[in-house]
Structures are given as structure tokens and as C-alpha cells.
Amino acid sequence: MLHIVACIKQVPDSREIRIDPKTNTLIRQGVPAIVNFYDLHGLEEALRIKDEYGARVTVVTMGPPSADKALKLCVSMGADEGVLISDRAFAGADTLATSYVVALAVEKAAQEWGPVDIVFCGKQTLDGDTGQVGPGVACRLDYDQLTYVEKVEHLDEAKKEIIVHRHLEDGVERVKAKLPVLITALAELNKPRRAGLPGVLKAGRYQPVVWTTNDFPDIDRSKIGLKGSPTIVGKTWVPEPKKVETQMLTAESTAVLAEQLIDSLYATELPAKLGWA
Amino acid sequence: MAEERFDAIVVGAGPAGSAAAYTMASGGLKVALIERGEFPGAKNVFGGVLYRKQLEELIPEWWKEAPIERQIIEQRMWILGKESAVTFSHRNEKYKEPPNCFTGLRVKFDQWLAGKAEKAGAVPIYETVVTELIHQNGKVVGVRTDRENGDLYGDIVILADGVNSLLGKSLGVHKEWAPDEVSLAVKEIIALPKEKIQDRFNLDDNEGCTIEFIGDTFGMAGLGFIYTNQDTISLGVGVMVNDLKKKKIKPYEVLDSIKQHPSIRRLIQGGEVKEYSGHLIPEGGFTSMPPLSGDGWMICGDAAQMVNAVHREGTNLAIASGKIAGEIAIKAHQAGDYSIRALGEYDRSVKSSFIHNDLKKYRGIHGLFKEMNSDTLFGSLPQALNDAAYEWLLVDGVFKKEKQRKAVRTLKSAAGGNMELLRLGLKGWRAING
Numbered sequence: 001m002l003h004i005v006a007c008i009k010q011v012p013d014s015r016e017i018r019i020d021p022k023t024n025t026l027i028r029q030g031v032p033a034i035v036n037f038y039d040l041h042g043l044e045e046a047l048r049i050k051d052e053y054g055a056r057v058t059v060v061t062m063g064p065p066s067a068d069k070a071l072k073l074c075v076s077m078g079a080d081e082g083v084l085i086s087d088r089a090f091a092g093a094d095t096l097a098t099s100y101v102v103a104l105a106v107e108k109a110a111q112e113w114g115p116v117d118i119v120f121c122g123k124q125t126l127d128g129d130t131g132q133v134g135p136g137v138a139c140r141l142d143y144d145q146l147t148y149v150e151k152v153e154h155l156d157e158a159k160k161e162i163i164v165h166r167h168l169e170d171g172v173e174r175v176k177a178k179l180p181v182l183i184t185a186l187a188e189l190n191k192p193r194r195a196g197l198p199g200v201l202k203a204g205r206y207q208p209v210v211w212t213t214n215d216f217p218d219i220d221r222s223k224i225g226l227k228g229s230p231t232i233v234g235k236t237w238v239p240e241p242k243k244v245e246t247q248m249l250t251a252e253s254t255a256v257l258a259e260q261l262i263d264s265l266y267a268t269e270l271p272a273k274l275g276w277a
Numbered sequence: 278m279a280e281e282r283f284d285a286i287v288v289g290a291g292p293a294g295s296a297a298a299y300t301m302a303s304g305g306l307k308v309a310l311i312e313r314g315e316f317p318g319a320k321n322v323f324g325g326v327l328y329r330k331q332l333e334e335l336i337p338e339w340w341k342e343a344p345i346e347r348q349i350i351e352q353r354m355w356i357l358g359k360e361s362a363v364t365f366s367h368r369n370e371k372y373k374e375p376p377n378c379f380t381g382l383r384v385k386f387d388q389w390l391a392g393k394a395e396k397a398g399a400v401p402i403y404e405t406v407v408t409e410l411i412h413q414n415g416k417v418v419g420v421r422t423d424r425e426n427g428d429l430y431g432d433i434v435i436l437a438d439g440v441n442s443l444l445g446k447s448l449g450v451h452k453e454w455a456p457d458e459v460s461l462a463v464k465e466i467i468a469l470p471k472e473k474i475q476d477r478f479n480l481d482d483n484e485g486c487t488i489e490f491i492g493d494t495f496g497m498a499g500l501g502f503i504y505t506n507q508d509t510i511s512l513g514v515g516v517m518v519n520d521l522k523k524k525k526i527k528p529y530e531v532l533d534s535i536k537q538h539p540s541i542r543r544l545i546q547g548g549e550v551k552e553y554s555g556h557l558i559p560e561g562g563f564t565s566m567p568p569l570s571g572d573g574w575m576i577c578g579d580a581a582q583m584v585n586a587v588h589r590e591g592t593n594l595a596i597a598s599g600k601i602a603g604e605i606a607i608k609a610h611q612a613g614d615y616s617i618r619a620l621g622e623y624d625r626s627v628k629s630s631f632i633h634n635d636l637k638k639y640r641g642i643h644g645l646f647k648e649m650n651s652d653t654l655f656g657s658l659p660q661a662l663n664d665a666a667y668e669w670l671l672v673d674g675v676f677k678k679e680k681q682r683k684a685v686r687t688l689k690s691a692a693g694g695n696m697e698l699l700r701l702g703l704k705g706w707r708a709i710n711g
Contacts, residue, residue: 201400
């Protein structure tokens with residue numbers, strides 16, 4: 001049976017984030033935690049593969065003990081197991097250290113529940129916004145990485161091949177790859193399901209598997225947590241809104257107004273910059 | 278349909294529902310706790326006072342672990358005039374041990390109480406709406422939810438779905454509210470530095486103060502409140518819906534105007550409004566309480582109109598009723614009888630409890646408001662009292678005897694004459710001591 005790992009992260013609900021005007025940092029206190037929504041698209045695709053071909057879906061997250069709520073949500077949707085990688089020693093990890101630990105967890109999941117065929121990640125998180133952890137995990141596992149995937153066209157279970165569509169800046173790339181692969185999901189990939197009642201009942205009693213540093217005997221402690229994180233945040237600030245000149249157009253009809261708008265746009269440097277001129 | 282069967286299904290994870298779920302799960306019943314909000318408390322609103330007593334019977338020393346804001350040692354009552362106030366207050370160190378009541382925020386408190394029920398074994402089913410009750414042979418046997426395969430079966434269904442209980446309505450025990458049975462409360466949570474709150478309200482550390490006020494609500498029947506939290510103030514006002522309708526005033530207009538009152542303005546000065554909420558409060562009390570049980574079901578808390586408007590008690594009535602319902606459910610489960618015969622014990626238990634007795638004591642209040650002109654009771658009388666106090670305390674060379682006469686005259690004319698004032702006094706007395 002296929003074994004799919006979906007990596008998720010619990011993040012502060014970005015719709016409710018505010019910035020402390022004094023310290024310029026995010027006010028996290030009292031902000032509800034949600035599952036990073038790109039990750040949910042990854043999980044949903046894993047569950048669709050499970051529905052169609054039959055697969056075992058393991059969800060992995062790294063975070064504080066309270067992240068078990070995120071795993072329960074995944075289990076309610078249909079994941080078979082949820083793993084919480086949680087240890088004080090992992091705290092303060094940047095994308096480099098995080099991808100190291102997540103890659104170890106995928107390897108451990110393979111030992112526990114069978115070889116892994118596909119790893120799903122979201123294309124990026126709502127709080128960090130780097131998009132680096134997915135590719136980092138792929139590199140460490142030596143999997144082919146399929147980033148920015150908007151569609152899984154075909155999966156050949158026997159040949160262990162997958163065809164996906166990658167949404168790039170200048171078009172769509174249709175790629176065939178040999179499993180195992182790591183896929184990072186775009187929101188266009190699918191619409192995550194709402195759990196049915198039996199799933200919610202299962203999740204209500206479910207206790208996630210917890211892995212600490214002790215569960216990884218070969219872990220290199222210099223590569224985890226704050227120590228393993230070379231990223232230094234030099235400064236954060238809230239960008240001032242740019243002040244731009246405003247020109248109001250008025251005309252007797254919409255058609256004339258549109259003409260005027262195009263004329264005034266072409267009078268600027270914008271078309272040249274965009275390569276339209 | 279979920280294949281699993283439950284001994285009891287609780288609809289609504291507010292104080293009533295969570296208390297019932299906690300009681301039953303602790304008693305070994307298999308319990309499902311359903312909540313429509315993203316988490317318990319997400320959709321719930323109250324003024325902000327939690328009492329020690331009723332919850333203590335369920336969870337000893339609960340305040341030591343629950344997320345409370347401040348322990349109340351002073352309660353003030355204000356009767357407001359346009360730019361004045363006559364105030365009464367009581368402050369007592371004795372309220373510290375044992376504590377009497379606390380301020381709290383529902384978002385935190387409800388999550389905590391539901392968490393207790395979960396830890397006791399109740400299965401949480403959140404972000405789930407119960408759309409209808411499932412009946413078989415005239416009995417309630419389960420609930421239908423808005424999730425896929427969403428039917429859930431259980432021996433007993435406890436309805437704790439709040440003031441606008443749609444399920445109660447579907448059972449026919451819960452009619453649409455008349456506008457004079459329900460008030461609309463609006464509330465703001467205003468952030469202020471802790472030290473400012475402590476200075477402005479004369480408090481130390483975790484000490485808290487509550488203020489309730491009447492008057493200056495455009496002559497509508499209403500009660501306002503100011504409660505101190507750790508680093509926020511809860512400020513709100515509830516007004517009878519029929520009065521809002523009659524005067525064509527929106528609830529937030531009342532709140533905005535109250536915030537300008539000189540006695541209140543200074544208390545909240547410089548604060549930032551963090552949260553704004555509105556909620557219906559059942560005010561019908563005793564006379565509006567529906568039958569509380571039937572074949573396979575019981576109803577608790579706001580859904581059963583259990584609010585004591587005079588003493589601003591709702592949450593503790595909810596908790597007490599949830600606890601009683603839970604205990605009756607355990608008995609019914611042991612006897613294997615879920616009919617109205619067994620569950621009717623709930624009605625009888627509530628009747629012998631403080632819930633029934635307190636609500637009965639004030640049953641006249643509702644009638645008093647209904648009969649009396651709100652303009653008099655909540656407009657001209659409070660103003661007259663303030664005018665009388667002004668005259669009484671003003672030193673302007675007028676003989677004291679004349680002053681006293683003047684003060685009494687002001688009150689009399691506001692009530693509409695001697696007989697009216699007497700009648701009002703008698704009615705008020707009866708309403709409160711009936």
C-alpha cells in the first residue's frame with residue numbers, strides 16, 4: 001500500500017494578527033491557531049489518493065504540545081496517524097533546522113509504517129512565508145521535489161510514477177516523476193474537505209504519537225533548535241504605505257473614460273517596465 | 278450516520294452544557310459534547326461575573342485553576358442622571374476568603390470548563406451544528422448534525438443551545454420570544470494598562486470591582502455594567518427589546534451615549550476597544566420558563582430562560598441546571614429509563630433548587646416592567662433622585678426643612694403624584710419580595 005506523509009504546521013490565524021506598534025513584532029497572544037492552509041491542500045490531496053488507490057496517510061508536525069489540536073483536525077479529515085515532534089530542544093528552529101528534523105521524522109515514519117512514496121507540504125507557511133522547508137526536506141531525503149503543484153494529473157501505482165502540473169510564473173509545467181517525491185501544494189490543488197461526523201468522533205478521542213529527541217537516537221544535536229539555526233533576524237519593521245500621486249479622471253461616458261485611462265497609463269513608464277510597449 | 282451510540286448527547290458547550298457533560302462523564306457515562314462554535318466560548322457572551330458557589334459544588338476550588346480575571350471585593354450600584362450619579366457601594370475584605378465572585382471572559386472560561394468535561398471523557402464535537410432532533414415513537418433518540426454522516430444517536434439529549442434555542446422551539450416548549458421577554462445587551466472590552474485600572478477603581482493586585490447602573494438609557498428599561506478584568510474593562514448595557522423598538526434607538530447608540538457620561542468617561546479614558554459583542558438575554562424569568570424535560574430530553578441554562586435579571590445571575594444558574602440534569606441522567610442511565618417519568622425528576626429537582634426559588638421570588642419584576650412606563654422607571658425617576666440629592670447636598674442658605682420638602686416634591690412629581698409614588702413603591706416591593 002502507498003504510504004503518504006503530509007507535513008503540516010500550526011500557525012497563528014493571519015486574519016487576526018496584529019502588530020505591536022512599540023516592538024514591531026507580531027502579537028501572538030490570544031491569536032487563534034489554525035493549520036497553515038496550504039498544508040491542508042497537501043493533506044487533502046493525500047486523502048484523495050487514499051480514497052482512490054488506498055494509502056496510509058501519516059501527518060507530521062513539529063511544534064508545542066498544543067499543536068495536537070492541529071493533528072486531531074487532520075485525523076478527523078481521514079489521516080491514519082498524527083505525529084507531534086515536540087521537544088524544548090527543537091525550539092527556535094529556522095527553516096534549515098526544521099527541515100533537518102522533519103526529514104528525520106519522515107525517515108522514522110518509513111521505519112514505523114512502511115516506505116514512504118509521497119511527502120506533501122504546503123508551498124509555504126502563513127507566518128514564515130519562506131517556502132524553504134519543503135525543498136529542504138526533499139534535499140535531505142534525496143527525493144525529487146515538485147514545488148508549486150496545482151494538479152495531480154495521474155498516479156501510476158504499479159510503475160510508481162506521478163504526473164503533476166507545476167504552476168510557474170511564466171506558465172504551467174507538466175512533469176512526470178518517479179516516486180518517492182516531495183510535493184508542495186498550491187491552494188488551486190483542491191478544496192479541503194470538511195470532516196464527517198465519524199471522523200470527528202475518532203479525532204475526539206485520538207491521542208497523537210509524540211516523538212522527542214530521544215526517539216531519534218542518531219540525531220545531530222548541533223543541527224537542531226536555535227543552535228542549528230544560522231538565520232539571524234536583523235530587523236523587522238512595518239512598511240509605511242507608499243504615498244503616490246493620484247489623478248482623478250472624469251468623462252462623459254465609460255468608453256471615453258477607458259480611453260483616457262489607457263492613454264494616461266501609456267504616458268507612464270509602466271508599459272515599458274512590463275514589456276508591453 | 279455515526280455507528281457509535283452515546284449514553285448522552287449534550288448540545289451546546291456553554292456553562293450549562295459543559296457542566297452537564299462534565300457531571301455525566303465523571304459519572305461514567307459515554308458523552309458527546311456538541312458545539313457550533315470553532316471552540317467552546319467562541320460564540321458566547323456574558324457580562325462577566327462568575328460566582329464561586331454553584332461551580333464549587335461541581336469542581337472544588339475551581340477558581341484556583343480556572344482562567345479568572347479578578348476577585349471581586351467591591352460592588353457598586355449607580356443611579357445615573359444626565360450628568361450626575363447617586364451611588365451605593367459595598368466593599369468588604371471578607372469577600373476575599375471565601376471568595377464570593379470573580380470577573381471572567383467567556384472565551385477563556387468556556388474553553389476551560391469544556392476542557393474539564395473532555396478530560397473527564399466527554400467526546401468533543403466542535404464546529405458542528407445540530408440541525409434537528411431525531412424522534413422515534415414520540416421520543417427524542419438523537420440529533421442530526423450538519424456534517425456528512427451526521428446523525429448521532431443517544432439515550433438522552435440535553436439541550437443547552439442557548440437563549441435562542443432552536444431545538445427547544447422544535448420541541449414546542451420554546452415559543453418565539455415576545456419583545457418584552459428578552460433584552461439585547463451590547464458589550465465592549467476596553468484595553469487599559471493594569472496599573473490604570475487598579476488606580477481608577479481603587480484596587481490591588483487581583484482585586485476586582487463591579488459597577489451596575491440604571492438611568493441615562495433614553496428612558497428605556499435597561500441595566501448597564503462596568504467590570505474590571507486584568508487589563509481590560511468590560512462595559513455594556515442591556516435594554517429591553519420592546520423599548521428599543523418603541524424608541525427606535527439602536528443598542529450601540531445607548532452604549533455610545535453611556536460612554537460619554539462624566540462618571541464613566543473618566544474610567545475608560547485612553548482605553549482601546551478590543552472587542553465588541555452583542556447578545557440576547559432572556560428576561561422573562563419564572564413566568565417564561567418552559568417545561569424542562571420530556572421523553573429522552575432535558576433543557577438547561579439560557580435555553581430554559583434561567584436568568585435572574587435582578588442579581589445579574591445567569592452563568593451560575595446555567596451551571597447548576599447542567600449539573601442537576603447530569604445527575605438525573607446518571608440515575609436514568611442506571612435505571613435504564615429515559616422516559617419523561619425518569620427525566621421528569623429534573624423538573625422537580627430544579628423546583629426545589631435555588632434556581633426556581635430565586636426566579637420565583639422575582640417573578641413580579643417582569644410584570645412590573647411590563648405594566649410600568651419605562652420612561653418613568655428608568656428615565657424621570659432616576660433623574661429626580663439625582664435632582665433631589667443635588668438639592669439636599671447644596672449649601673445655598675435655604676432652610677433644611679424647605680430643602681427636604683423640595684427633594685420629596687421632586688420625586689413625587691416624577692412618579693406622578695403621592696398615590697403613584699406609593700403604588701410604585703408597593704409594586705416594586707411585591708415584585709422583589711413576592
